[in-house]
Amino acid sequence: xxxxxxxxxxxxxxxxxxxxxxxxxxxxxxxxxxxxxxxxxxxxxxxxxxxxxxxxxxxxxxxxxxxxxxxxxxxxxxxxxxxxxxxxxxxxxxxxxxxxxxxxxxxxxxxxxxxxxxxxxxxxxxxxxxxxxxxxxxxxx
Amino acid sequence: xxxxxxxxxxxxxxxxxxxxxxxxxxxxxxxxxxxxxxxxxxxxxxxxxxxxxxxxxxxxxxxxxxxxxxxxxxxxxxxxxxxxxxxxxxxxxxxxxxxxxxxxxxxxxxxxxxxxxxxxxxxxxxxxxxxxxxxxxxxxxxxxxxxxxxxx
Numbered sequence: 461x462x463x464x465x466x467x468x469x470x471x472x473x474x475x476x477x478x479x480x481x482x483x484x485x486x487x488x489x490x491x492x493x494x495x496x497x498x499x500x501x502x503x504x505x506x507x508x509x510x511x512x513x514x515x516x517x518x519x520x521x522x523x524x525x526x527x528x529x530x531x532x533x534x535x536x537x538x539x540x541x542x543x544x545x546x547x548x549x550x551x552x553x554x555x556x557x558x559x560x561x562x563x564x565x566x567x568x569x570x571x572x573x574x575x576x577x578x579x580x581x582x583x584x585x586x587x588x589x590x591x592x593x594x595x596x597x598x599x600x601x
Numbered sequence: 602x603x604x605x606x607x608x609x610x611x612x613x614x615x616x617x618x619x620x621x622x623x624x625x626x627x628x629x630x631x632x633x634x635x636x637x638x639x640x641x642x643x644x645x646x647x648x649x650x651x652x653x654x655x656x657x658x659x660x661x662x663x664x665x666x667x668x669x670x671x672x673x674x675x676x677x678x679x680x681x682x683x684x685x686x687x688x689x690x691x692x693x694x695x696x697x698x699x700x701x702x703x704x705x706x707x708x709x710x711x712x713x714x715x716x717x718x719x720x721x722x723x724x725x726x727x728x729x730x731x732x733x734x735x736x737x738x739x740x741x742x743x744x745x746x747x748x749x750x751x752x753x
Contacts, residue, residue: 465725468744469682470647471675475748516692524685534745594631 462523469527474538479547479554482539483570486557489532490567490575493596499525501580501596508584533565634690636697643679643707644669652686673721677714683707 488494502522509515540554540563548558556572567575581592638653646652648667669675687704694700715725723737724730730738742748 463726463728466738466744467674467678467725469685470678471670471747472745473670473747513693513695517689520685520689520692524689530744537745 468531472534477543478539479551482536483553486536487570491569492579495525495529495532496567496575497580504582505589643683647679647682677718680711680714684711
């Protein structure tokens with residue numbers, strides 16, 4: 461199970477809003493290699509892991525990714541708080557996000573495509589899964 | 602195969618454009634982190650995003666940790682990050698006794714730092730809210746609501 465701790469892993473305190481940057485960073489939340497995908501990938505793959513080291517690693521890293529997800533969401537939230545109408549309109553990339561979600565946090569690619577489990581794999585095969593992790597995250601530990 | 606150099610194997614098995622009969626399809630190689638690796642201080646670890654200099658792959662070859670503010674929350678975050686990193690390391694190196702000793706030491710520091718933080722600023726977990734005079738779990742700020750210069 462999971463227990464929530466009311467703090468982020470790393471401080472996020474942004475003063476100046478930047479909707480354009482937010483429209484890019486959202487992909488790290490719900491994009492093809494974002495934190496949501498990373499946590500789902502590790503936390504799903506662990507059930508087929510035969511080795512204690514890999515069970516532990518996937519559980520612990522998958523859990524940490526949930527914390528990363530929260531930080532990225534906080535970044536996007538703070539980059540888009542207190543926006544003026546003009547700031548929204550002069551950023552076409554963010555404007556299209558705004559039409560669908562206003563300043564709500566929604567897991568999507570930078571292109572606007574919603575987060576999809578089709579960007580991850582869970583094969584039940586140790587080597588295949590670990591190789592997929594390497595490709596997705598650049599590292600497994 | 603191998604006739605022209607007297608039957609000895611060529612230095613490269615793929616010399617003639619064919620693989621040896623017993624070859625596997627592919628051999629991936631991932632360098633394995635060695636026991637007893639060098640470690641950063643807790644603040645350098647948090648600002649670099651890793652406890653281990655050996656795993657720090659600088660973006661565009663530029664080594665620069667972010668400048669951390671100095672406040673009670675960051676101090677707690679730095680200690681917790683060391684516990685987290687050592688835990689992940691121990692998952693794959695459970696027999697590194699030195700790392701385990703450090704893990705125990707930092708876990709104890711985390712426990713007291715967390716208690717001291719909660720004493721001053723309110724509960725970090727909902728069950729800890731039971732230690733307060735009244736239900737203070739809902740007290741602002743929530744973690745994503747911190748303002749730039751808010752000290753906590």
